[in-house]
Amino acid sequence: MNGATVGKISTAILFVPLLSMAFEPPTPGVKRAAIGDLTGLPATLQHAFAPDSPEFESISKPEPHDWLAVHKEPGQTFDDFKALGPNRPTATRRVIYLQPLGNFAADYSPSLEKLREFAAVFFAMEAKVLPRAAVDASQFTTRHNPYAGNLQILTSDVLDFLKVRLSPDAFCVVAVTMEDLYPEPSWNFVFGQASLRERVGVYSFARYDPAFYGEARGSNYETLLLRRSCKVLAHETGHMFGLVHCVYFNCLMNGSNHLAESDRRPLHLCPVCLRKLQWSIGFDVVERYRALEKVCRTDGFADEAGWFSQRIKTLRSQ
Ligand SMILES: [Zn+2]
Ligand SMILES: [Zn+2]
Numbered sequence: 001m002n003g004a005t006v007g008k009i010s011t012a013i014l015f016v017p018l019l020s021m022a023f024e025p026p027t028p029g030v031k032r033a034a035i036g037d038l039t040g041l042p043a044t045l046q047h048a049f050a051p052d053s054p055e056f057e058s059i060s061k062p063e064p065h066d067w068l069a070v071h072k073e074p075g076q077t078f079d080d081f082k083a084l085g086p087n088r089p090t091a092t093r094r095v096i097y098l099q100p101l102g103n104f105a106a107d108y109s110p111s112l113e114k115l116r117e118f119a120a121v122f123f124a125m126e127a128k129v130l131p132r133a134a135v136d137a138s139q140f141t142t143r144h145n146p147y148a149g150n151l152q153i154l155t156s157d158v159l160d161f162l163k164v165r166l167s168p169d170a171f172c173v174v175a176v177t178m179e180d181l182y183p184e185p186s187w188n189f190v191f192g193q194a195s196l197r198e199r200v201g202v203y204s205f206a207r208y209d210p211a212f213y214g215e216a217r218g219s220n221y222e223t224l225l226l227r228r229s230c231k232v233l234a235h236e237t238g239h240m241f242g243l244v245h246c247v248y249f250n251c252l253m254n255g256s257n258h259l260a261e262s263d264r265r266p267l268h269l270c271p272v273c274l275r276k277l278q279w280s281i282g283f284d285v286v287e288r289y290r291a292l293e294k295v296c297r298t299d300g301f302a303d304e305a306g307w308f309s310q311r312i313k314t315l316r317s318q
Pocket of ligand 1 (some may be wrong): 235236239245254255256
């Protein structure tokens with residue numbers, strides 16, 4: 001599903017039709033057109049959005065089960081994005097709220113404070129964690145998954161819960177949970193769902209824990225779970241700003257059909273998506289990269305910290 005057309009997005013489903021829809025990576029001309037006309041922008045932004053920097057990799061051809069092998073997506077240029085009139089932060093609506101739902105046990109959940117910090121740095125905005133809400137049966141419809149038997153929460157009930165509690169200073173509020181989710185009875189599960197116009201979303205980290213699949217939690221478990229959780233938080237919150245899936249570069253906003261594909265997706269935005277977010281929020285690109293490098297180093301994301309460090313060097317040399 002596509003947030004631009006139906007207003008609601010669901011990030012992934014288990015049973016997808018395996019149709020062959022050949023996706024061809026875009027040409028340099030298509031990528032330049034997606035970034036749009038840069039004339040008139042300050043030089044630093046022109047450099048930041050240039051498509052030919054070595055840090056920006058062309059999008060890979062999808063493997064048979066990957067998102068773009070089974071979902072035909074036209075892409076969203078910077079001009080398309082602006083024409084949509086997406087929600088933007090204002091002097092009043094300027095806070096990203098995280099609403100923990102259910103238990104976040106310290107030994108198998110990502111740190112809420114680290115998630116908050118990452119969101120604040122990624123979006124260069126204030127981010128706050130709300131008091132935890134219990135998975136109360138009178139408030140949320142739940143079921144046991146018909147195949148695996150694990151507890152699941154109905155996403156629409158969570159979105160309704162958030163809508164009536166939306167704070168006047170909220171740019172958006174996103175529920176995060178270690179419980180599994182489902183969007184309607186016929187679906188097996190969903191990683192997350194958001195209502196873009198209504199500023200509410202819910203994302204589950206349950207399936208980012210190897211133990212969910214009966215696998216051992218390795219020695220790097222905490223870093224792995226935190227990295228996956230930060231990635232999905234930034235991707236899904238990116239949708240709340242009106243960014244749809246990216247088809248131009250390897251990018252955080254690429255769609256993902258399964259865990260291995262999510263893991264391949266980088267933690268940074270390509271020039272098309274970066275331009276959208278920068279237009280929306282108005283941050284200093286290099287300052288944001290510096291803060292991201294620092295938080296990635298602190299959190300043990302060495303490769304990602306290296307990418308941001310290289311990116312700062314490239315921009316400084318121009
Ligand atoms: Zn998505
Ligand atoms: Zn992108």
